[in-house]
Amino acid sequence: MGNGSKFHLVTLGCPKNEVDSEKLAGSLLSDGMEATDDLASADLIVVNTCAFIEEAREESIETILSLDEFRNEDSEIVVTGCLAERYGSELQDVLPEVNRVAGFGVSVSLTKKANVPEFDLLNLPRPASTRPWAYLKVAEGCDRACGFCSIPSFRGPQRSRDINSILEEVESLQVKEVVLVAQDLAAYGRDQGVGEKSIIPLIEEITQRVDWVRLLYLYPSELNQQLIDAMCSLTVPYFDLSLQHVSSPLMRRMKRWGDAERFRDLISEIRRNSPNAVFRSNFIVGYPGETEEDQDQLIDFIKEMQLDWCGFFSFSDEEGTYASGLEGKIDRPLVIERLKELSYLQDEITSSKRDALIGERISVLVDSRGVGRTYREAPEIDGVVSVPDSCQVGEFADLIVKGSLGPDLEADLT
Secondary structure, eight states: OOTTOEEEEEEOSSHHHHHHHHHHHHHHHHTTOEEOSOGGGOSEEEEEEOOSSHHHHHHHHHHHHHHHHHSOTTOEEEEEEHHHHHHTHHHHHHOTTOSEEEOTTBOOOOOOOSSOOBOOGGGOOOOOOSSSEEEEEOEEOOOOOOTTOOHHHHHOSOEEOOHHHHHHHHHHHOOSEEEEEOTTGGGTTGGGTOOTTTHHHHHHHHTTTOSEEEEOOBOGGGOOHHHHHHHHHHSOSEEEEEEEOOOHHHHHHTTOOOOHHHHHHHHHHHHHHOTTOEEEEEEEESOTTOOHHHHHHHHHHHHHHOOSEEEEEEOOOOTTSGGGGOSOOOOHHHHHHHHHHHHHHHHHHHHHHHHTTTTOEEEEEEEETTEEEOTTOOTTTSOOEEOOTTSOTTSEEEEEEEEEETTEEEEEOO
């Protein structure tokens, strides 16, 4: 291993996978290997895959086949991540292009050994970030049993990290903003026997070390007054609520908590605490049994609540989930029609809310030359702010919004 060997790492899927990839890269660098963007010169090609829904699996397989087409004949392709964990050796049987399948906890190092030693990916050391922000995964797995979700079947039950290891990683990242992620973020610490809402003392500690703390993937039933108060006072007022739908009958079929009334009350309470709070949510369209009335309820909710950012995703029929056995599957053309209707509505809402910021003074974290974000924009998923090239990367700039274009803003010094 090492001795001038090079690796090429491809990451697919969610921010949690990005964290895993950075840790994998760190382990390969510590083995003496060198990272390269040149596929043809790579001795080792690592593909960190996603397998959450059918589209993600298709993307993973297409990526593997594309990499195989352009790699050098002596290189080794190692597939890791969710696809590897979910399908194991079956994956190598159907994809002979793959040299090795490495599930969670299995090293991806370039090796000829038959038995590769296991390691704890969740707690691997991580190199300093190359950006002024970084995702930070505080837990792995999930204890919930949502009807549509296969993640617990291959990510396992919730496993929270020790708070000290998290704080050490925060300091090693050397960033201005930390974005906390987990499958069920607000449940952090419960599996350690330290009680409910141990996410709050974690937030308190991290805010002493970085300028911005942002929380992603919050299960709405977990947002009690204590956590709302902590987020409004300590973190950026950005609430990423995993709602999934608002129809009460459909939510029961999803095995989820909540409905339009509960969500309305929750969002209104947060806005009373923090009038400038920003909201993001995701919704599933086409879940088995979804009716026109359910669709109309969701449309009415979107119109009324005026969330800043929304993602809409078509239902993916996942083997082994509760939903896979439900009757009332929705025809694909109708799902696409409903998706378009919702997306068009939300695009108008987002554009209107962005237009309303013109003339406002904003604090922008400059992510790269000419591009930054305010607290209103989570990295990689929301809009961005165009800033003068003179603004220093990695620092905050005090600017005035001059214009907007869809989800994006344009800002200047005066």
